């Protein structure tokens with residue numbers, strides 16, 4: 211094959227395996243998730259029957275998650291999540307929410323911790339389980355360094371004791387395994403934090419208030435209260451030796467970029483961007499099809515420049531968001547550092563695209579777009595989350611601003 215034919219070593223073509231996986235996930239999203247979206251949005255409950263179907267199909271499983279996470283191009287997760295969220299974002303988040311807890315353990319944990327704690331986060335098709343990643347608190351949202359939940363080590367029993375309250379936890383209180391970020395040395399801010407696994411059934415962990423939301427209502431969000439929660443020493447993610455070495459380095463004034471929660475969010479940003487791309491694409495496709503069928507002034511509205519230009523902008527924005535997402539995902543998988551905040555760029559652009567494109571879809575559907583008889587109003591409500599969680603758009607701009615100016619922008 212000539213250099214030209216092989217793309218000169220650069221390719222945006224998905225492998226056959228990825229295309230097969232994409233088509234398989236799409237088929238599930240189209241036949242199972244999309245038809246159930248409205249019902250579970252109204253019910254505002256975790257869609258257990260859909261999760262069961264996903265588990266039976268092998269889609270909600272540690273195997274599928276690990277296979278896509280380790281897929282060599284890095285595009286396994288973005289391709290799969292785009293299809294799921296094309297189906298429905300609330301149900302999609304119920305299926306992938308465990309992933310954040312799994313990444314928190316797999317990206318910082320020891321081999322033993324990964325082998326012990328990832329399986330009980332997913333369960334099996336006959337007995338589904340969930341995982342939850344608990345970082346945010348009432349007074350520590352964007353400002354993760356302000357976390358007040360404390361973890362204190364008791365050497366005599368080799369136990370950590372956790373106390374505090376977490377806000378906004380996806381799967382909070384209904385998860386089998388909770389992964390909690392807590393401060394072990396408050397004086398060190400985010401550099402004095404560590405991540406802990408709270409095993410199933412641990413006393414002292416309970417669900418607080420369940421949150422009633424604007425969108426992604428099929429995904430459960432709740433407070434998690436930690437009242438003298440005792441976990442064995444082996445539940446400190448990464449182990450005590452590594453934590454002690456890290457803290458000693460920080461106390462000696464050494465630089466340390468290993469912030470417990472931040473590392474997880476860095477790794478998962480392209481995945482969140484892919485979710486937003488899925489919602490935006492769904493809205494674009496729906497609005498395009500509607501514009502071909504809806505006749506006003508004797509011709510399809512898609513034939514008017516006003517609507518066609520809107521569709522053109524929507525199509526361009528979705529493609530641009532996807533390309534930025536794929537770039538970041540490829541970089542993350544291939545250990546190319548985000549020196550220019552490429553992860554944040556993908557999340558910022560995809561999140562804002564989803565909000566804009568779903569709003570444009572409502573506009574194209576006119577009055578129908580504003581009703582619950584059509585899905586675009588729901589998708590617009592769902593899309594808004596992508597400018598808020600896993601770092602708001604402003605926080606992404608801070609990170610990008612620092613990267614492009616080299617200044618300590620605050």
Ligand SMILES: Cc1cc2nc3c(=O)[nH]c(=O)nc-3n(C[C@H](O)[C@H](O)[C@H](O)COP(=O)(O)OP(=O)(O)OC[C@H]3O[C@@H](n4cnc5c(N)ncnc54)[C@H](O)[C@@H]3O)c2cc1C
Pocket residue numbers: 343344345346348350351352353377378379380381423426431595598599600601602603604605608620
């Ligand atoms: C549905 C949902 C699910 C969630 N799931 C989880 C989860 O599973 N686990 C978890 O730990 N958390 C979760 N979160 C929490 C989420 O990550 C936080 O809501 C988010 O980080 C923002 O924090 P905040 O809500 O406290 O807003 P704030 O930090 O109070 O921000 C309020 C506003 O101020 C802006 N702002 C703040 N600081 C700055 C600054 N320095 N410069 C410019 N603007 C700034 C923000 O951008 C925002 O517009 C979830 C939230 C929601 C809504």
